Amino acid sequence: MTLLSFARGPGMQLATLILIAGMFWRLSGILLLRRRVAHAAARNPFAARLLGGGVAIFTRTIPRRTFWPRVGAGVALSYVFHVGLFIVLFGGAPHILVIHEIFGVAWPDLPKGVVVVASGITLAALILLLVRRLTHPVLRLLSTPDDYISWVIVVLPVATGILLSGETVASYGTLLALHILSIEALMIWLPFGKLMHVSLVFAGRFMLGYNFSRKGAAT
Amino acid sequence: MLARRGFGRRGLLKFAIAMTASLALPPGMATAMADNLAKARRQSVIWLSFQECTGCLETLLRTDSPTIAALIFDFISLDYQEALMAASGSAAELTLRQAVAANKGKYLLAIDGSVPVADGGVYSLTGGKANVSMLEEFAPDAAAILAIGSCAAYGGIPKAFPNPTGAVGVEDVISNKPIINIPGCPPIPEVLSAVLVYFVSFGRLPELDDKKRPVAYFGTTIHDQCYRRPFYDQGKFAKSFDDEGARQGWCLFELGCKGPTTHNACASLKWNDGTSFPIESGHGCLGCSEPDFWDQEGGFYTSLAGGTGPGWRDAGIAAVAGIAGGAAASFAARHKTPKPMPETTE
């Protein structure tokens, strides 16, 4: 069995199962934790509370103006990375192809040049984010191995993807295998590290908004 | 010998020029090749067919090639080949033994078909003798072994899962002889004739890659030479067979083409004397010159970007298992007795 056939077969199956099991594990584990009983009466009906939760997901996308001097640069850089990655993942033809092969849905892809530029910007943003983490005194203090491992786990698919689309440095088969394997590593790591924020950020904001709405506070 | 056919030095030199160009050798070698071919005695080739469909032999025979390629039969003496020879039965066996004895140490052993080794090799017998035993018997006295076609090179279609006959390639049985693999299902005929010419001219096999394939023909991928490459680069893909993109001749990557990972000369040499090749005829490359192409993940029509995932049922089981694990963890956390408050001293 070659590296590529492992990546496209048993590797993909294992990584997908671990990703699914892991995400359900963590989400259900969090949801089923004992919550402090709220003895006060709810200020808003249930529907309004749900709406409050949903609204909070959007209102928390931009930090409050007061915090811009402190977190502005980091948030902006992070958005550049996330938007760039979104463009590559959902606008790039090979990724749309994979989604189509799994779920049967597809949409028009973006021109290759646009995706190439976006991938370059994504990689640059990632590197700058690491530099920021290493040079910012507070961030350096707060950073854990999880932060650095997660960075490596994300930069590998982006970098191998760029090499693969340029078909340079190594043979197509090798580059494709490395790209798929790096994604499988990401899938395996995701539920257990800070990358779980892909789901938790929305769940967390929702709970915040729900609770605020319950108390009658603005969301 | 050639002069009797009305073939002088010029014809031989033109043949050598065509061969050196095909083999991607330095053009200056044509003279040396022509000189060697003029002096060479006919090279004995003993061809044993094992667990095969005869497609490899057919592709060589059906070559409509004019003199330039057909000339190869002036340089080799095909001393044994079961499909072509007139003799059969014990007369054929005698022919084989005589050919081997007469050319001991000097014949090229050409094999097509895989070698089944399960249950003592009983799944492919010639004259009651297991093919694996024949290979072991006749390999030691050969100068080199040509494994023709993907079956002989890697095991091919008989090796596809579940491989009930224990089929393997020649190199999995013989390890102490120079072996050249000429894979493909079938292989391109010009490749075999060029390899034979090289051996007759220079007494050795041409430069080989890590899978023992001649670099001159297997050094690049289909993708590297494909005429539809500009469409790939521009992101113009056919989405289904016979859709508008397919009719425009767009790239077949999304329809499962394995061109990027397949090494062969199909895109440049093409088939049937340069008529066409699968992609030009509208179907993606199957990857037939690479090992285990029958068993590749997702089959022929899943793109290289995809593969085989776990399936919805197993994904569902994983989700349920995850929920169970998470629930167990959270209930364990719930029922943890809280640590007693630390004593305060005033």
Added chain:
Amino acid sequence: MKDFDFLAADRLVDALLMEVADLLQNLLSHQRAGTIDLLGLPLSAACLAMLEERLGGGEISAVLHVSGESQIRETAFPGVWWTRHADETGRVAALMIEVAEVPEIMRASKADMEHGLRRLSEVTNFAQTRPAI
């Protein structure tokens, strides 16, 4: 795209002409013939056409009739030959620039001449008037 193709072809053709000059110098200094295998290079049709045009035509043009037709043409530069070998179906088997006094394939070989002399002596009285061949 067409203009870009043209520009790139121009550079490649310049490089190849430099190589031809190099080979010609080699021939003059060391009597060593040289060959450039054009089909072995990644040349577009435009590039080949431009190269052929820049080399031009010379005083000799020959056709070889064996295993199909081959065309051997001296270019505007003496000693530099444009050779195109085709098989019976017309398919190009080799395309080369040969730098030599005469391309080797045009020479009559000793073995062929001896064979021809034998055939000639059969139809003449040559053998009767000369020592035994």
